Amino acid sequence: MRGKGNKRVTSVEVAAAAGVSQATVARTFSSPHKVADTSRAKVHEAASALGYVPNAIARSLKSQRTNIVGAVVPARGEYWQHLIAEISQQLAEQGSQMLLFTFAKPSEVASVVQSLRQYRVDGVLLASSFIDHDSIVDVAGLGIPAVAFNHPEALDVTASVSVDNVAGAAALADHLIETDHQTVAFVGGDPDTGSDRLRYRGASNRLREHGIVCPYIPAGGFDYDSGYAIAESLLRHFGGGDGLPDALMIAGDELAFGVMDGLSKLGVSVPNDVSVTGFDGLPQASWAGFDLTTLVQPAEELIREALGQLTSTPSTIESHTTVPGFVRVGQSTRRQACAEEGKA
Amino acid sequence: MRGKGNKRVTSVEVAAAAGVSQATVARTFSSPHKVADTSRAKVHEAASALGYVPNAIARSLKSQRTNIVGAVVPARGEYWQHLIAEISQQLAEQGSQMLLFTFAKPSEVASVVQSLRQYRVDGVLLASSFIDHDSIVDVAGLGIPAVAFNHPEALDVTASVSVDNVAGAAALADHLIETDHQTVAFVGGDPDTGSDRLRYRGASNRLREHGIVCPYIPAGGFDYDSGYAIAESLLRHFGGGDGLPDALMIAGDELAFGVMDGLSKLGVSVPNDVSVTGFDGLPQASWAGFDLTTLVQPAEELIREALGQLTSTPSTIESHTTVPGFVRVGQSTRRQACAEEGKA
DNA sequence: GTGAAAGCGCTAACAA
């Protein structure tokens, strides 16, 4: 029995209709247990008859809490899109809303931060390594809780939550070693990002322990096109398909999709000619066309952790959490040892 | 020169520091032209010295405008994820923010609507055919502008913006006819959605004009897995690879990805054994692994139109806009006529 | 052009 397009019904009107004070109406909706059953019933009746819904704006102004969390994520990238839904769902569970900001260029972040300040959000989730350090510092100085998501770089100014990039890459390396791969190259997205560096470090260190030297090859980005484009360079670099290493470790799943498609177009077969690993654990990685061996980032856990930091943190405590991922084995890496001819 | 973690600076403090009244500070930020250059300068100086940022919550309470648009989208689906970034970018351009709500089940929409009401958003973008009609009616009765995005069903209670599904599907059918396909089947996602029905109608009508009867085959969903799973049923239904029609028109790109991968796994080659078309024009459709012939929905234009309706509409005017898409030809449909043996 | 003052709709003491 909700009022039609009736503009704005306020608690005062409900109070009048219910024959109680405005304060009682307010209490009925904010702390119901402080109101007698009888009045609560009257209020609810009047409220629904009038189509009343409490005004969260007014509530926020008074209580200094908006129940809104700002999320700042890159506009492009399969990985980030994948996360947004999860963030939104978890926020909904805890009765919060998400104000979403996407940026195409790092330079846009500054203006986003302005909006964030204006809206007095309860916290900010900074989801990207592409956010420059200055902006992070900016946000950190805002006095609102912030957590850098998968941005291991931001360690010193704000809390952060990341997958364990080093251990994850090492785990992938282990898998390659166990399946008898002798030569491995790492294809990075952007060496200026922490994820890239840490993943390479984790992989190359572990491989070195097994006597394998792993070169780093920059693709110039984490996107599909960068991967597709680098495939040809790889072939040239290694002197054709026969010169390719046994395995390519790619810094991110989307990048890996591009590399796989690029290689395939050039007649290189995965995993027959070369094994490929990704990193992220995107849903698409499980698609039959790719079936990529990858390190799955436990999105739900990561975000739960991040949101926990946001809400539980009294001030800007610099807590740095690292969550382990796990390897999901697909068909993009060959499963069993097989003799390789003409290689070290 | 921004204040550090200093809590909340208000216009009153800025006024004191600048030696003007609070009203002048407020005017400096909301209607600068109504303030003398000299005072404006003083205010800005004091403001930045103190790290003042206007409080959008208070502003909204007074002005009855939040500059926030609510977007309600499904949690899953490549198509919707693809749109979110675009919506966010355009909103940012016009100085608005986006409160994002995702829902996993249609039943969650009701609670979302509650939040939307509480936050007094300026408008709501309902992005899905999965939102049940009752919820749409609910929102429509809220008195806040709403537009159903790609939800041609909602015609009678709220404004709507959609791609021209019928014309788009017909255009795809034309392409198939021009490239000499003789038999075609349509794989739908969910016959309960308007997009599905309209696309099938557009395709089958056009095909019928050319003497081709196009059966409708339900996949049970628009997701990848539904497509992957239906591939085997298709083969069984048509009595093996040889019995397949010349072309399969799939109701959505993601679904088409699944069908393609499924067929491929079963040894059916696209486009050699069967041509495939999609619908949506997702970025992934252009990936080399798929290279899907599809109908591109002009996302930017669609959203611009939708947001236009939201802001320009004085009340709930029932305006229904349809935007044309265009065919992007990929390798998933064979380009030239070729003789088919043993078929009508 | 600027200041004083009255709210926007709610929450949170404080009384009763």
Added chain:
DNA sequence: TTGTTAGCGCTTTCAC
């Protein structure tokens, strides 16, 4: 338990 009373920080008449 309920009502009264201040504000939260801003926008916006209305005088000056």
